[in-house]
Amino acid sequence: MSSNGIDIVGLGVVSGYGWGRDVFWEGVSSGKPAARLVGGYGEDHTESAWLALVPEGGDAEDGEGLFGRAFMAAGREAVADARARGWVPGARVGVISVGCFSDQYGWTEFCSGRARRSRDFVRVLPSTPVAMFMHEFGFHGPSMMVSATCASTNNALLMAKLWLDADKVDDVVVVAADLSFTPEVVAGFTRLGAAAVDIEPLDACRPFQDGGKGFGPGEAAVGFVMSSRQLAGFLTVSRAAPYGALLGGAMTCDAHHATGMDPSHAEVIRCVAEAIDDAGVAPEEVGYLNAHGTGTQQCSDAETHVLDEVFGADVPHIYALKPLVGHCLASAGAIELAGTLMGYEHKQVPASRVVSTAHPRLLDGLTPLEGGLTLKTSMGMGGYNSAVVVGPAAGI
Incomplete structure (x- = not known):
């Protein structure tokens, strides 16, 4: 870590x-x-x-x-x-x-x-x-x-x-x-x-x-x-480990359109690459993508492009929580990251079910946690891009 x-x-x-x-x-x-x-x-x-x-x-x-x-x-x-x-x-x-x-x-x-x-x-x-x-x-x-x-x-x-x-x-x-x-x-x-x-x-x-x-x-x-x-070491009483650690992240902006993404996806890709670098880890240490995952074609295309460009042949496991919790707007990243953090404690990944032909790395339902860091991507109207890298706390 x-x-x-x-x-x-x-x-x-x-x-x-x-x-x-x-x-x-x-x-x-x-x-x-x-x-x-x-x-x-x-x-x-x-x-x-x-x-x-x-x-x-x-x-x-x-x-x-x-x-x-x-x-x-x-x-x-x-x-x-x-x-x-x-x-x-x-x-x-x-x-x-x-x-x-x-x-x-x-x-x-x-x-x-x-x-x-x-x-x-x-x-x-x-x-x-x-x-x-x-x-x-x-x-x-x-x-x-x-x-x-x-x-x-x-x-x-x-x-x-x-x-x-x-x-x-x-x-x-x-x-x-x-x-x-x-x-x-x-x-x-x-x-x-x-x-x-x-x-x-x-x-x-x-x-x-x-x-x-x-x-x-x-x-x-x-x-x-x-x-x-x-x-x-300032906390002398430790009754339970933290949920996890925020290791790093990055923010960029498409500066392209009020609601639509830049079709080149250049700034989303740069955001994810910089987030991994800021966390001080290598792409192969990322075991999971907790995707923005709106279910729109625009979003799926962007995140698939990110996976191809940043990870190449070593694409991490993918899951998205919006099919379960809905799109919660400004608190979307929060509720989805909460799923990751509680999953670390329960040693499970709370993926939603696959219901049609899917990306080969998309997880299908609740899955045992195998280890590795989690990349959480979020993208918003106005061209906002952000990504954070989190990992389990020591000992989890």
């Missing part, structure tokens, strides 16, 4: 499967999609759509909005988990929030005129859940928001690593939350030809397989606690 790795010592998850990381793992390891038929969609809001929406839940003390409750629940679970593993917060704990549309439900209500209280306006500001979270735990390090569409989580994790490497903080909590799929947002993605909500998830979303129609929408809030002090 690279000596400059940043440990991921705590994890919290709210997903379409429900509230909590154990509920999430039970869901993805079952191979059953989180999506269900939800009414109130379509042009006249009378149709049903297959959506992996976060169900009602959370602590009412965290407010009326589902977004704020999910944000707090994911961050709170991550902190509690880290503490149970022996983490003691340093004096400088930074917080990075990740979002795209973020609290779209709250904004829709507010802009409709139905929300008239001053607190309704404050509730939908992206700064509010971060402020409340830092207040609850007494964290006084730097805070910021990262928004880079579907590449946002990887970018935030790399920003956290920069802070830690530069000794600007002792620890960082990253909370990615996007609960955004109102009928209007779903309609926007279906009109673009990216989302498919009228057929079941495994028929719609088929990354690296024939016959896909696009992604199914999903929602998630995911918290990570990151620290370099475990590796430096």
